[in-house]
Amino acid sequence: MTRIKFEKYQGCGNDFVIVDNRNNNIQLSKNQIFRLCDRRFGIGADGFIEIIKNDNNHFLMQYYNSDGNLSSLCGNGSRCAVAYAHKKGMILNEASFTSNEITNKCTIQDMDVEIEMNAISKINKNDRGHFVLNTGSPHYIIFDSIQDDKLIEKARAIRYSDEFPEGINVNWATKIGEKELFVRTYERGVEDETYSCGTGVTAAALAYAHEYKIEHDVINIKTKGGDFLIRFGAENDHFKNVKLKGAATFVFEGEITI
Numbered sequence: 001m002t003r004i005k006f007e008k009y010q011g012c013g014n015d016f017v018i019v020d021n022r023n024n025n026i027q028l029s030k031n032q033i034f035r036l037c038d039r040r041f042g043i044g045a046d047g048f049i050e051i052i053k054n055d056n057n058h059f060l061m062q063y064y065n066s067d068g069n070l071s072s073l074c075g076n077g078s079r080c081a082v083a084y085a086h087k088k089g090m091i092l093n094e095a096s097f098t099s100n101e102i103t104n105k106c107t108i109q110d111m112d113v114e115i116e117m118n119a120i121s122k123i124n125k126n127d128r129g130h131f132v133l134n135t136g137s138p139h140y141i142i143f144d145s146i147q148d149d150k151l152i153e154k155a156r157a158i159r160y161s162d163e164f165p166e167g168i169n170v171n172w173a174t175k176i177g178e179k180e181l182f183v184r185t186y187e188r189g190v191e192d193e194t195y196s197c198g199t200g201v202t203a204a205a206l207a208y209a210h211e212y213k214i215e216h217d218v219i220n221i222k223t224k225g226g227d228f229l230i231r232f233g234a235e236n237d238h239f240k241n242v243k244l245k246g247a248a249t250f251v252f253e254g255e256i257t258i
Contacts, residue, residue: 002028003257006036008043009084011076011113011248013195013225017045018084021062022053030068032258037066043256046190047077051085057096057103059085065189073100073136075198075244079113082106083248100136114229114245117202121238123210131207135242138168139203143211145174146184151193155186169197173204180220181208195225202244205230210237 004026007018017036019026028036028048037045046066054060061081065071078099085091086108096105105116117135124132131141140158155170167188174182183204185197205219209232221228228246232239 001257002026002032003255004028005253005255006043007084007253008045008251009080009248010225010251011079011083011196011198012223012228012246014047014076014080014197015045015251016047016049016077016080017043018049018051018081020088021050022059024052026050028258032068033064034066034068035258036256037068042258043254046187046194047071047074049077049081049084051081051090054098057098058091059097061097061099063099065187067189067191069189071137071189073102073118073199075115075117075136075200075202076196076246076248077198078104078106078115079198079244079246079248082108082113082115083111083250087250102136111247111249112245113248114243117199117242117244119238119240119242120206123207123237125211131203131210132168133203133207135199135202135206137199138164138166139200140164140168140170141204141207142170142172143175143208144172146172151184151186155193156191159186159188169200171197171200171204173208175208176222177220179208179214179217180222181205182222184224196223196228196246198228198244198246201228202230202242206232206239206242209234209239
């Protein structure tokens with residue numbers, strides 16, 4: 001059995017178990033990570049994060065979905081990892097970290113964490129008027145509202161469709177104001193709706209900007225878990241200087257034996 005120290009963070013309702021593994025003394029199996037994230041038999045979280053030593057910048061973030069599988073970039077997880085590193089004194093108010101072999105810059109001020117996201121040069125619109133793009137994780141964006149009792153069924157039909165053999169995250173975006181959206185997300189790996197998704201709200205903002213030919217601006221995003229700002233510059237549908245900003249907060253800490 002393994003006893004580990006952990007801290008739990010949440011970024012706009014998207015919650016994570018974080019461990020300091022800079023000494024490389026924590027080795028967890030897929031099933032152990034799954035148990036840690038279980039909301040009945042473990043700590044409970046949408047994902048699991050390891051903070052690993054990195055000689056090239058301040059730290060490396062390794063992210064796992066709650067099913068225990070190593071995953072692609074997690075925007076909210078990254079923001080929570082930055083908040084964790086700041087609390088531990090690993091970084092000051094500006095830093096850089098690595099995730100999925102990509103280095104991202106970040107800033108932190110009080111509870112607000114802003115991270116640099118990947119540049120986007122490809123946004124596809126299908127014959128149903130829906131958008132597909134990858135903001136570090138793949139997303140399927142539908143500009144429409146949806147009732148609670150319909151979201152899971154409709155999202156799973158897309159997530160498990162033959163069109164996306166590796167699976168895809170599914171987002172519904174509703175325009176609620178000028179350059180303001182309300183976004184809901186079904187996350188693969190969690191296999192449920194989450195209160196927010198960082199790469200998802202970024203994808204929705206860029207799909208909206210692509211559709212309405214918006215350049216060099218800020219899109220406000222509201223979710224069940226909180227509010228985001230997406231900053232970007234665009235030229236010929238190439239989005240660069242993309243930044244994701246929102247709150248990331250400490251919840252509690254403890255030790256657990258698994």
